[in-house]
Amino acid sequence: MSTADSAVSGRAEALARHFADVFGAEPDGVWRAPGRVNLIGEHTDYNNGFVLPFAIDQSALVAVRLRRPGLECAADAVRAASTYSPTGQGLSRAAFSTGGLEPGAVSGWASSAAGVVYALGRHAGASVPGFDLLLDSTVPVGAGLSPSHAVEVAVIVALNDLLGLGLDGLEMARLTQAAENEFIGVPTGIMDQSASLLGREGSALFLDCRSLESEAVPLPLAAHGLAVLVMDTRVAHSHSDGGYGARRESCRRGAAALAAQSLREVPEDADLSVLDPVTLRRVRHILGENQRVLDVAAELRANNIESIGKLLTASHVSLRDDFEVSCPELDTEVEAALAAGALGARMTGGGFGGSAIALIRQDKEQSVSAAVLAAFRDKGFRRRQYFLSFRLPEQAGRRRKDSGAKEKSGPVKGPLFLSCAEGKGFEPLVRGYRTLVFKTSSIGRSDNLPPSSLADRCISPKFDQSPWRTK
Ligand code: GAF
Numbered sequence: 001m002s003t004a005d006s007a008v009s010g011r012a013e014a015l016a017r018h019f020a021d022v023f024g025a026e027p028d029g030v031w032r033a034p035g036r037v038n039l040i041g042e043h044t045d046y047n048n049g050f051v052l053p054f055a056i057d058q059s060a061l062v063a064v065r066l067r068r069p070g071l072e073c074a075a076d077a078v079r080a081a082s083t084y085s086p087t088g089q090g091l092s093r094a095a096f097s098t099g100g101l102e103p104g105a106v107s108g109w110a111s112s113a114a115g116v117v118y119a120l121g122r123h124a125g126a127s128v129p130g131f132d133l134l135l136d137s138t139v140p141v142g143a144g145l146s147p148s149h150a151v152e153v154a155v156i157v158a159l160n161d162l163l164g165l166g167l168d169g170l171e172m173a174r175l176t177q178a179a180e181n182e183f184i185g186v187p188t189g190i191m192d193q194s195a196s197l198l199g200r201e202g203s204a205l206f207l208d209c210r211s212l213e214s215e216a217v218p219l220p221l222a223a224h225g226l227a228v229l230v231m232d233t234r235v236a237h238s239h240s241d242g243g244y245g246a247r248r249e250s251c252r253r254g255a256a257a258l259a260a261q262s263l264r265e266v267p268e269d270a271d272l273s274v275l276d277p278v279t280l281r282r283v284r285h286i287l288g289e290n291q292r293v294l295d296v297a298a299e300l301r302a303n304n305i306e307s308i309g310k311l312l313t314a315s316h317v318s319l320r321d322d323f324e325v326s327c328p329e330l331d332t333e334v335e336a337a338l339a340a341g342a343l344g345a346r347m348t349g350g351g352f353g354g355s356a357i358a359l360i361r362q363d364k365e366q367s368v369s370a371a372v373l374a375a376f377r378d379k380g381f382r383r384r385q386y387f388l389s390f391r392l393p394e395q396a397g398r399r400r401k402d403s404g405a406k407e408k409s410g411p412v413k414g415p416l417f418l419s420c421a422e423g424k425g426f427e428p429l430v431r432g433y434r435t436l437v438f439k440t441s442s443i444g445r446s447d448n449l450p451p452s453s454l455a456d457r458c459i460s461p462k463f464d465q466s467p468w469r470t471k
Helices: 003-023 110-124 147-162 169-184 191-198 243-257 277-301 305-321 328-339 362-379 403-407
Strands: 029-040 050-066 077-082 092-097 131-137 203-208 214-218 226-232 344-348 355-361 386-389 398-401 416-420
Touching: 003 029, 003 050, 003 131, 029 147, 029 191, 029 226, 029 277, 029 305, 029 344, 029 355, 050 147, 050 191, 050 277, 077 110, 092 110, 110 147, 110 169, 131 147, 147 169, 147 191, 169 191, 191 203, 203 277, 214 277, 226 328, 226 362, 243 277, 277 305, 305 328, 305 344, 305 355, 328 344, 328 355, 328 362, 355 362
Parallel strands: 077 131
Antiparallel strands: 029 050, 050 131, 050 203, 077 092, 203 214, 226 355, 226 416, 344 355, 386 398
């Protein structure tokens, strides 16, 4: 077992123990789903286009126990708790019933679990009984690395397994997308959950969002002395804010004006001059981005990793100028990283905040990070007192003080860096877990597992004894 796998097992074990503290019984199992970084292919998924994300080590774990008959709760009652709480204290708790769930009935983090139950009932004909669930996630919230999709995937994998539904990865991807679109009400595409469900270790996932055919494209960064640096702007963003939906609508309008079913079907020689200027820019981004994904995938297949840098940067320029989903913080990160020697850089994810990524030589990690920090300071952007350094497993989630912090009076804020590189010297880039399943029976109780640095977060805080809301 690799060190990273051991750390995850330790985390899962700790979560199972925590679950028993909270709910008074062992869970049926612990399931895991990773977050993702999108290498390239932005806003192309809901246009039937191409994407190239990779799964990351940061992941959501859920411990689940199906409801047993008893007096304690109604048979369809769900009691859910998360170790993440906005105050950093205690658990965030929620309760709902699996029966008669209507869109929007549950809000907050638990809507991800409720949405999955809703989609399973509505689209897979599954009758989901009540259950207890404890969530622990290391996917940073608000950094554009798909924390909510990771939760949805972990929940659907757990329920698929426990209820013997026999769903395959693609079916689960479609169902979690339905959960997002119909229950939570955000019009997202299918990229994020596919990356979580289908990602492979050491590879990016090339996905054709029209046919849903996928291919694991090798991404041997370490062999080339490279790394992908993820730089969180700390600018909060949400796909329900309107900007995401507006872009989607522009694309729909553009396709209709070009008499195409979707922008994927627009022929190369289409006359874009029939489009109004804004729609023209949106369409131009999608057409160019699809080609860039194909080009990046081709370079990776040919083992020309360094060559993808300029395509990543071209993607950013297009997202900034044509699709207009960047923001000054993202642009600053990209420009500063490039000026400091990154081979390419771009915003990643839906935009309007979140993270940018930079393809860098491993020995440039410190200098690129420092340059980005300095640029943030120069522009007077919000800065944060600590970086979170995610070099799994040993330093996972550990806080690393920014040396510059001491020079400032009061809290110093800055972007969050997440360093991903595969192989020796660096911790794994693309673990690409195909949603590993850990059951309590297979986790074992081995004392020789190294203590997980994440386990600290899983140890039960004093559980508030106030009764669960039940039906
Ligand atoms: C978000 C969405 F969830 C994805 O479906 C995708 O559209 C992405 O933004 C933009 O590429 O992550």
